[in-house]
Amino acid sequence: MMTATPAVRVDKDEFRAAVLRHLTYSLGKDADHAQITDWRLAFSFAVRDRIVDPWFASTRASYAAQAKRVYYLSMEFLIGRLLEDAIINLGLRDVAGEVFADLGVDFETLLEDEPDAALGNGGLGRLAACFLESLSTLGVPAYGYGIRYEHGLFRQSFDKGRQIETPEDWLHQRHVWEFERPEAAFRIGFGGNVALAGQGAVWTPAETVVASAFDTPVIGWQGRWANTLRLWAAEPEHGFDLARFNQGDYAGAAAPEAAARTISRVLYPDDTTDGGKRLRLKQEYFFTAASLRDILRRFDSEYNDLRLLPRKVAIQLNDTHPAIAGPELVRLLHDEKGMALDEAIATARGCLSYTNHTLLPEALERWSESLMGDLLPRHLQLIERIDAAHAKDHPTRSVTMIGGGDVLMGPLAFGMAHRVNGVSGLHTDLMKKTVFAELHRLHPERIVNQTNGVTPRRWLLAANPRLSGLITEAIGDGWIDDLERLADLEPMADDAGFRAAFAAVKRANKEDLATFLAQGGAEVDPAGMFDIQIKRIHEYKRQHLNILETIALWQEMRDDPHADWVPRVKIFGGKAAPGYFFAKEIIHLINAVSETLNSDPVTSHLLRVVYPANYNVSLAERLIPAAELSEQISTAGKEASGTGNMKFALNGALTIGTLDGANVEIRDLVGAENFFLFGMDAAAVEDRRKIAGHADHAIAADSRLARALAAIRDGVFSRDDSRRFAGIADNIAGEDKFLVASDFTDYWRAQREVEQAYRDQDGWNRAAVLNTARSGWFSSDRTIRGYMAEIWDAPGIAAE
Ligand SMILES: *Cc1c(COP(=O)(O)O)cnc(C)c1O
Numbered sequence: 001m002m003t004a005t006p007a008v009r010v011d012k013d014e015f016r017a018a019v020l021r022h023l024t025y026s027l028g029k030d031a032d033h034a035q036i037t038d039w040r041l042a043f044s045f046a047v048r049d050r051i052v053d054p055w056f057a058s059t060r061a062s063y064a065a066q067a068k069r070v071y072y073l074s075m076e077f078l079i080g081r082l083l084e085d086a087i088i089n090l091g092l093r094d095v096a097g098e099v100f101a102d103l104g105v106d107f108e109t110l111l112e113d114e115p116d117a118a119l120g121n122g123g124l125g126r127l128a129a130c131f132l133e134s135l136s137t138l139g140v141p142a143y144g145y146g147i148r149y150e151h152g153l154f155r156q157s158f159d160k161g162r163q164i165e166t167p168e169d170w171l172h173q174r175h176v177w178e179f180e181r182p183e184a185a186f187r188i189g190f191g192g193n194v195a196l197a198g199q200g201a202v203w204t205p206a207e208t209v210v211a212s213a214f215d216t217p218v219i220g221w222q223g224r225w226a227n228t229l230r231l232w233a234a235e236p237e238h239g240f241d242l243a244r245f246n247q248g249d250y251a252g253a254a255a256p257e258a259a260a261r262t263i264s265r266v267l268y269p270d271d272t273t274d275g276g277k278r279l280r281l282k283q284e285y286f287f288t289a290a291s292l293r294d295i296l297r298r299f300d301s302e303y304n305d306l307r308l309l310p311r312k313v314a315i316q317l318n319d320t321h322p323a324i325a326g327p328e329l330v331r332l333l334h335d336e337k338g339m340a341l342d343e344a345i346a347t348a349r350g351c352l353s354y355t356n357h358t359l360l361p362e363a364l365e366r367w368s369e370s371l372m373g374d375l376l377p378r379h380l381q382l383i384e385r386i387d388a389a390h391a392k393d394h395p396t397r398s399v400t401m402i403g404g405g406d407v408l409m410g411p412l413a414f415g416m417a418h419r420v421n422g423v424s425g426l427h428t429d430l431m432k433k434t435v436f437a438e439l440h441r442l443h444p445e446r447i448v449n450q451t452n453g454v455t456p457r458r459w460l461l462a463a464n465p466r467l468s469g470l471i472t473e474a475i476g477d478g479w480i481d482d483l484e485r486l487a488d489l490e491p492m493a494d495d496a497g498f499r500a501a502f503a504a505v506k507r508a509n510k511e512d513l514a515t516f517l518a519q520g521g522a523e524v525d526p527a528g529m530f531d532i533q534i535k536r537i538h539e540y541k542r543q544h545l546n547i548l549e550t551i552a553l554w555q556e557m558r559d560d561p562h563a564d565w566v567p568r569v570k571i572f573g574g575k576a577a578p579g580y581f582f583a584k585e586i587i588h589l590i591n592a593v594s595e596t597l598n599s600d601p602v603t604s605h606l607l608r609v610v611y612p613a614n615y616n617v618s619l620a621e622r623l624i625p626a627a628e629l630s631e632q633i634s635t636a637g638k639e640a641s642g643t644g645n646m647k648f649a650l651n652g653a654l655t656i657g658t659l660d661g662a663n664v665e666i667r668d669l670v671g672a673e674n675f676f677l678f679g680m681d682a683a684a685v686e687d688r689r690k691i692a693g694h695a696d697h698a699i700a701a702d703s704r705l706a707r708a709l710a711a712i713r714d715g716v717f718s719r720d721d722s723r724r725f726a727g728i729a730d731n732i733a734g735e736d737k738f739l740v741a742s743d744f745t746d747y748w749r750a751q752r753e754v755e756q757a758y759r760d761q762d763g764w765n766r767a768a769v770l771n772t773a774r775s776g777w778f779s780s781d782r783t784i785r786g787y788m789a790e791i792w793d794a795p796g797i798a799a800e
Pocket of ligand 1: 078123126620647
């Protein structure tokens with residue numbers, strides 16, 4: 001949309017000289033003694049140098065155009081590695097590959113040396129990362145705001161099949177992408193008391209920490225534009241207490257610093273329930289308050305009329321985690337800038353919008369009034385005022401922002417936003433009918449849908465170079481920033497030569513993955529069907545349905561090993577929240593089944609289960625290009641959108657899935673005949689839940705299901721402790737909240753349909769080509785354009 005500078009051009013010799021210069025002068029290393037990390041850091045510095053100019057130019061262009069800016073507030077940014085993204089978007093990959101080949105440094109090893117920045121749990125954080133990249137590609141002036149966690153998501157390993165968590169230390173090496181901004185620091189208060197003063201109030205916090213900014217440039221496709229990810233670190237207001245130290249109180253001298261730094265110490269390892277409530281609320285307020293002050297400071301430097309705020313500032317709240325932004329912005333405008341309360345509320349609402357990510361009631365945030373009053377006393381008062389104002393405008397309303405002794409962050413976020421969006425068609429529809437039914441009736445224009453998307457630069461161009469090359473050869477490279485051009489591939493689904501080339505790419509990717517898995521000790525045959533389920537482990541995502549079907553299939557294979565079976569490699573990946581007992585049991589069971597099946601001499605050539613540890617963005621980038629079958633099997637109505645499902649379809653995997661989240665849209669677009677649908681829809685799920693003994697009925701009607709459950713219960717996968725997994729079987733046969741038993745029979749049927757389709761390799765390849773050709777709509781560029789038009793009213797620079 002906007003070109004700040006032309007795409008960067010590079011000369012190989014010049015680039016090589018830049019890398020060597022950084023090796024010598026930035027790292028103090030001699031080329032003869034440089035280790036892989038030294039090369040990687042020198043390379044990163046040389047790449048970074050090429051980002052800074054377009055980055056400055058983008059900032060200057062935004063000021064010059066007096067453009068509306070988009071601010072994306074998110075507790076999580078699951079950005080992964082940055083080096084490969086940067087060289088791809090800058091057009092440096094080929095040149096860099098040649099430079100390191102000349103230098104005798106293995107380029108793949110070098111790229112993999114970079115730590116994976118896991119400042120997020122899963123889909124919500126990855127969405128934020130894809131959005132930042134698309135905002136830069138589209139040339140929209142934007143900032144991402146979040147927390148610079150010292151420890152991102154934990155590292156997962158397995159000990160005898162059980163999940164072990166260790167801290168992730170992504171900052172243990174020099175983090176070259178960020179620039180510290182000591183001048184951009186704000187004091188953030190907690191607790192204390194409030195004195196009414198005139199129209200407003202004066203809040204005197206009891207405790208203050210400093211939010212200090214670290215900026216990472218995010219470069220868009222072809223380096224034309226770069227935005228900023230600004231992450232806040234918590235620091236003590238006063239440095240080290242030398243007086244106490246000199247008195248011999250060494251621990252006491254360091255205590256205030258440790259207390260302050262705790263706020264940005266760890267990412268909460270769970271995105272559906274909240275842990276240490278007080279600290280979590282502190283984190284939320286900390287980064288939201290710092291971001292809003294930064295936004296107002298930037299606004300004040302350009303304009304002197306606060307009424308212009310909604311025309312110049314769009315603030316997107318990624319879930320309710322930053323929902324305290326509503327009362328905080330009202331506080332800043334009303335208490336600190338003297339705007340009348342009603343006008344402050346309207347002005348704040350004009351800037352704010354909110355993305356809902358879940359309908360699971362246990363995942364909707366609420367904070368006790370006593371905690372809120374203790375930590376944020378003025379905000380609690382303002383929430384009461386905001387709620388009262390809403391009640392006055394809508395006297396018949398029964399929904400409130402405070403209820404049952406809790407502040408309800410969903411209704412608060414809704415009430416303070418001019419737009420609220422769901423993340424897939426089905427999810428938005430259910431939002432209107434369930435969680436926000438009454439608010440939707442009162443504000444029928446407020447809810448809009450923006451189906452999620454993924455950036456094609458990372459999830460196709462970078463992750464799957466073979467397929468990218470084939471596509472570009474066939475239709476040119478316009479698809480990279482206009483993904484719907486993949487439709488030009490459609491006619492080639494009927495071209496046997498193209499299908500064969502497409503299949504050869506998949507086969508080569510499978511071989512690469514087999515080599516990688518072998519390094520971790522898992523042997524798989526790339527001739528088998530690669531069937532993959534990777535995502536957080538959660539009951540609603542139903543990894544236990546998948547493993548149960550795997551067990552049933554294994555039992556049938558043992559009954560008749562010489563039947564015409566389709567060999568399969570079942571791959572699982574994902575972490576469980578450390579406190580989520582049942583999810584950890586599921587991990588343990590999958591690993592136990594893996595051990596039993598992979599060593600079964602009768603079936604191990606037909607069916608294998610592998611579970612590489614520590615699923616993260618980098619592992620996703622390895623697995624997805626090699627997938628043939630994508631497992632998207634959540635209980636209908638529970639997965640808001642999913643984005644993993646999109647990455648798979650784009651890379652030519654066929655989906656087996658329920659009518660849930662964006663699966664619905666994927667199936668509509670790729671065609672029902674190229675998608676394996678099974679299971680109850682969301683309405684049937686609700687009806688089924690009301691039937692007493694629904695699981696018993698399902699088990700009584702399906703002997704395969706009964707037999708698979710019996711194997712779990714009888715200790716077939718836990719010879720040393722036959723009751724180890726009985727809890728899982730009892731859960732499925734008992735409460736079965738997510739209807740594993742009730743959907744099993746149809747899942748089994750759909751899996752046999754998958755095998756039937758796979759036997760016809762040519763037909764399968766045709767469907768795979770069509771999955772890629774018809775997935776263009778799932779680009780996050782399309783999603784961002786939707787937000788710009790329907791939520792932010794931000795046309796971007798060129799159109800202004
Ligand atoms: C895309 C992605 C997710 C989201 O996956 P879903 O299947 O949509 O839940 C989670 N984690 C990582 C590392 C991802 O890349």
